[in-house]
């Protein structure tokens with residue numbers, strides 16, 4: 001989808017239907033509507049919520065912050081606006097891990113990244129060490145397998 005002043009109703013409906021079909025195949029509840037997607041998209045201010053790149057007049061995607069495979073809900077509050085590159089790179093990574101990866105690269109703590117760091121009680125400085133093998137730092141709050149089955153309620157949009 002392209003980010004423009006007027007988001008095409010048909011495109012929003014198709015996008016919602018595609019996400020709903022994916023959730024249904026996985027046997028997960030949650031149903032998105034075109035209106036829910038539009039609200040979420042407009043809240044983002046037209047920037048990738050991961051890397052902060054400007055998406056006005058550019059292609060964008062919607063990313064389940066906590067992926068469906070990790071028990072994330074197919075609801076607007078679990079969606080963020082993402083550039084195609086971030087969405088592909090994130091894949092099934094835990095959101096806190098991907099937040100750290102992007103923060104390390106860009107040095108920008110977007111609202112989403114700040115929220116994830118706060119949610120998982122991670123200091124940005126500590127996050128940087130997660131990927132620095134030389135320090136041998138262990139990231140228990142990110143690697144704990146319990147988090148991979150985390151269930152709602154959570155809300156990445158407020």
Ligand SMILES: [Zn+2]
Nearest residue numbers: 048051083086
């Ligand atoms: Zn991005």
